[in-house]
Amino acid sequence: MLLKFAIKEFQEDREFRQISKATLTNYMGCLKEFHTYCLEKEIIEVTDITSNTIKSYLIYCQKERGNNPTTINSKLRSIKIFFNYLQEIEIFNEKNNPIHKVNYIKANVKIEVFSDKQINEMLSYYRRIKTRDKSLYAYRDSTIIITLLGTGMRLGELCNLKWSDVDFENQHIILFGKLQTQTSIPMADKLKSELQEYKLFCQKQFGKLPMFVFVDRTGKPLSPNAVKNMFKRLKQIMNFPNVRCCAYDFRHTFAHRFLMNGGDVFTLQKLLRHSSPAMTERYLAIWGTALQERANQFNPLNKFNL
Missing domain, CATH: 1.10.443.10 (Intergrase catalytic core)
Incomplete structure (x- = not known):
């Protein structure tokens, strides 16, 4: 399946599940950026994406886009949800799903409060x-x-x-x-x-x-x-x-x-x-x-x- 069609199907699935507009916007913004990155690497098929592809995208986000660890983890969460959906519809299985080999990075979480x-x-x-x-x-x-x-x-x-x-x-x-x-x-x-x-x-x-x-x-x-x-x-x-x-x-x-x-x-x-x-x-x-x-x-x- 072409990546762009997989992303479209994922969007329709999330709309059917009635997730919030804000959450859907976050998912689609991340996946659009990921899709653009994959096209630059001449990757158009979902099954051609490897764990290294995802890791290199996250490194790109860190070095080229200046994303902090919290933002990178947020993007990775969206990508994980997308690939888990692809496993649900049997594009991938438990063994060959590339997302399972990609882990969140450590982030120093600071919770700010007003005095x-x-x-x-x-x-x-x-x-x-x-x-x-x-x-x-x-x-x-x-x-x-x-x-x-x-x-x-x-x-x-x-x-x-x-x-x-x-x-x-x-x-x-x-x-x-x-x-x-x-x-x-x-x-x-x-x-x-x-x-x-x-x-x-x-x-x-x-x-x-x-x-x-x-x-x-x-x-x-x-x-x-x-x-x-x-x-x-x-x-x-x-x-x-x-x-x-x-x-x-x-x-x-x-x-x-x-x-x-x-x-x-x-x-x-x-x-x-x-x-x-x-x-x-x-x-x-x-x-x-x-x-x-x-x-x-x-x-x-x-x-x-x-």
Whole structure:
């Protein structure tokens, strides 16, 4: 089978499985780049691809495209999923599938979180603009930050959030995550208050409430790229060291605060909607020292003279 046809079939299969648009875009972006690389090496048939072909592509990504280990592993994950699909449809078998001989590279994973000071500075910045300008951007962007901090939701979940998904009476928010799975997460009192105020502002601003919670000045839902640009502007204004200032930093901060305040990993897994406990336990591994300090500080044995 020609590689370009195999990639097309893979795309149709993932669409049939209803994976998220963002995930599909990531897969296809990587496979398009891989396809271009293979054409330059005069490889057009899927069965002509070897483990060395894949490894040389990853080396190309590292040296020519300047990809860091995390990005390279992300691309390799997409390629692994593609070749495992080819094994499912019997283009390859367990023995001759070239992807099985390609391993992920070691990457130093750094999880960045905001300090209390940085969070207060961001909120104070938007508070000043809201008082002065009363603009949509100030109300919307500050509510985005508070929502991310208060829920740990993903960027895609934030952009897809509708007012019909926000239940003020029962204080929960319905999210549609990966594979269009529906999940209900609790809404804290402070977040409820902020969303209610923002909802009233939107009703006055647009004359009627938009369908989506976070919208542009025309009432259309914000795209993930628009939110990323918002954080880029905020990063320049705040000039914070050691943090990228992106949606995932708020998600990490939510997880960090939850654990530091005594929350358990099992509950955090449910709140973050991780499919595997291992994904949540990486937070425990990174912040284990701080957790140990808190465990020593509040240990019941401290009250007794042993």
